[in-house]
Amino acid sequence: MTSTSYLLILNYVLSFLCILFTCYHILQIIVSCFSFKNSRQGTLTLPPGPPKWPIFGNLLQLGPLPHRDFAALCEKYGPLVYIRLGGVDAITTNDPDIIREILRQQDDVFASRPRTLAAERLAYGCGDVALAPLGPKWKRLRRICMEHLLTTKRLESFVSHRADEAQHLVKDVWAMAQKGEVVNLREVLGAFSMNNVTRMLLGKQYFGTESAGPQEAMEFMHITHELFSLLGLIYLGDYLPVWRWVDPFGCEKRMKEVEKRVDDFHSKIIEQHKKRRENQEVGGGDDEEMDFVDVLLSLPGEDGKEHMDDVEIKALIQDMIAAATDTSAVTNEWAMAEVIKHPRVLKRVQQELDSVVGPNRMVQEPDLVHLNYLRCIVRETFRMHPAGPFLIPHESTRPTTINGYHIPNKTRVFINTHALGRNTKIWDSVDEFEPERHLPADGSRVEISHGADFKILPFSAGKRKCPGAPLGVTLVLMALARLFHSFEWGPPEGMGHEDIDTMEVYGMTMPKAQPLIAIARPRLAAHLYV
Numbered sequence: 001m002t003s004t005s006y007l008l009i010l011n012y013v014l015s016f017l018c019i020l021f022t023c024y025h026i027l028q029i030i031v032s033c034f035s036f037k038n039s040r041q042g043t044l045t046l047p048p049g050p051p052k053w054p055i056f057g058n059l060l061q062l063g064p065l066p067h068r069d070f071a072a073l074c075e076k077y078g079p080l081v082y083i084r085l086g087g088v089d090a091i092t093t094n095d096p097d098i099i100r101e102i103l104r105q106q107d108d109v110f111a112s113r114p115r116t117l118a119a120e121r122l123a124y125g126c127g128d129v130a131l132a133p134l135g136p137k138w139k140r141l142r143r144i145c146m147e148h149l150l151t152t153k154r155l156e157s158f159v160s161h162r163a164d165e166a167q168h169l170v171k172d173v174w175a176m177a178q179k180g181e182v183v184n185l186r187e188v189l190g191a192f193s194m195n196n197v198t199r200m201l202l203g204k205q206y207f208g209t210e211s212a213g214p215q216e217a218m219e220f221m222h223i224t225h226e227l228f229s230l231l232g233l234i235y236l237g238d239y240l241p242v243w244r245w246v247d248p249f250g251c252e253k254r255m256k257e258v259e260k261r262v263d264d265f266h267s268k269i270i271e272q273h274k275k276r277r278e279n280q281e282v283g284g285g286d287d288e289e290m291d292f293v294d295v296l297l298s299l300p301g302e303d304g305k306e307h308m309d310d311v312e313i314k315a316l317i318q319d320m321i322a323a324a325t326d327t328s329a330v331t332n333e334w335a336m337a338e339v340i341k342h343p344r345v346l347k348r349v350q351q352e353l354d355s356v357v358g359p360n361r362m363v364q365e366p367d368l369v370h371l372n373y374l375r376c377i378v379r380e381t382f383r384m385h386p387a388g389p390f391l392i393p394h395e396s397t398r399p400t401t402i403n404g405y406h407i408p409n410k411t412r413v414f415i416n417t418h419a420l421g422r423n424t425k426i427w428d429s430v431d432e433f434e435p436e437r438h439l440p441a442d443g444s445r446v447e448i449s450h451g452a453d454f455k456i457l458p459f460s461a462g463k464r465k466c467p468g469a470p471l472g473v474t475l476v477l478m479a480l481a482r483l484f485h486s487f488e489w490g491p492p493e494g495m496g497h498e499d500i501d502t503m504e505v506y507g508m509t510m511p512k513a514q515p516l517i518a519i520a521r522p523r524l525a526a527h528l529y530v
């Protein structure tokens with residue numbers, strides 16, 4: 001074919017695309033006008049919100065930190081704001097009363113999830129717990145988590161693994177301190193969370209001396225990071241279907257690649273576990289010796305099937321890894337950053353640790369309930385730096401009203417936990433890290449999850465609340481207790497405490513923009529670290 005005919009064909013294709021694009025836009029305008037009219041029910045109107053562009057709605061008003069943009073909208077328009085994201089209705093709030101209304105009073109209406117493209121591709125067609133819409137499938141998988149994986153008994157059976165990992169953590173930091181090296185806290189805390197979770201789930205440790213091997217560890221790390229980054233993306237294709245034809249940044253291509261690699265990885269894990277079962281290397285149904293994959297392989301499937309489907313098992317494993325590792329690692333890094341930035345707080349928590357634990361042993365899990373000031377540090381960290389800037393988006397399953405405003409069916413709900421913790425109507429000195437504000441006057445134990453007032457919401461509430469909260473709290477408290485008890489901490493040479501930056505990046509979780517680097521000096525006898 002000549003180059004002229006190529007050009008001609010290209011010309012035809014482009015013209016065709018232009019016509020289609022224009023028709024689509026006209027249709028969108030008609031549909032959005034129509035749906036706006038329909039969204040008024042009687043005298044009810046939608047909640048207040050910013051003016052919208054045709055087709056794009058408010059998408060163009062969002063920058064790289066959408067939680068801050070949404071917070072600014074709440075500041076301007078009130079506690080409940082309506083936005084339109086392309087063709088999708090959405091609301092956002094940072095107000096405890098409205099959040100209580102959504103997650104408690106109207107939990108039945110708002111407990112579903114939107115079907116995003118990333119969730120379809122990367123969570124086995126939304127076949128997991130965290131991203132599945134409300135329905136019998138979600139209910140069944142969530143029950144499996146609660147009754148077989150995250151029970152107190154099963155979590156207790158991993159207590160020695162967790163103690164092992166806590167010891168690896170201090171040993172690694174101690175080795176760096178001995179060599180005069182700075183500590184990259186993102187790396188050591190990431191390895192701590194990952195090892196704890198993979199030991200429980202997969203029976204493998206991925207970092208450290210008994211690791212599954214450097215190549216497998218790197219592959220695993222890489223896949224998980226890709227997965228997190230894609231799941232956190234506000235992908236325009238979810239809001240403007242026409243975007244998917246073009247996909248200028250190749251997002252969908254990346255999703256397909258990651259989907260395949262993740263699936264290969266999980267298939268391998270399941271195969272290894274099945275082989276072990278065939279060779280009867282799993283303790284004959286002895287609960288104590290079974291990791292989560294073993295447990296899932298031993299459960300009956302749906303509709304009288306002998307076993308659960310492999311796809312269900314993969315979706316659950318992936319959910320647990322994604323939900324458990326990054327959330328606890330990100331929280332720990334923020335807490336360390338704030339405490340190193342505030343030497344007064346470090347001193348006070350060390351006094352508490354010295355009085356509860358003393359200098360002659362390491363912190364153990366039973367100590368954690370007695371460390372009230374440390375618990376305040378964690379609560380204050382969740383106020384200022386919740387693990388995710390929003391809860392995982394919820395979606396309404398029918399039209400309803402909030403505060404007299406009409407909320408259409410399938411409205412996407414962005415509960416802005418970052419802005420809740422910095423809401424000046426409910427908190428003083430919102431930008432100050434002040435753990436003392438959480439100390440109960442009567443000296444009772446500090447509760448780390450939300451509490452009745454809905455002013456902090458680290459693990460959410462209602463049907464979709466985090467089923468892993470007790471484990472998450474333990475991982476966070478344990479890592480911090482060990483690090484504060486075992487070391488003096490300071491910023492790297494040439495930096496002042498106040499220079500530690502606290503800028504965040506947006507994603508499904510909300511890490512510090514820059515990894516936290518610090519200097520550690522041991523404060524206990526050398527034999528306790530090895």
Ligand code: HEM
Pocket residue numbers: 129130131142145319320323324325327328331387388391392393394457458459460461463464465466467468469471472473476
């Ligand atoms: C510090 C640690 C953790 C934090 C801050 C955290 C926080 C959250 C939040 C905010 C949600 C969203 C709730 C909503 O959308 O309303 C969630 C959901 C979830 N979390 Fe956690 N989480 C943590 C650890 C864990 C752990 C250790 C596990 C399991 C091993 C876990 C499993 C899940 C699952 C399965 C969901 C989805 C629940 C559903 O949609 O039904 N999380 N978590």
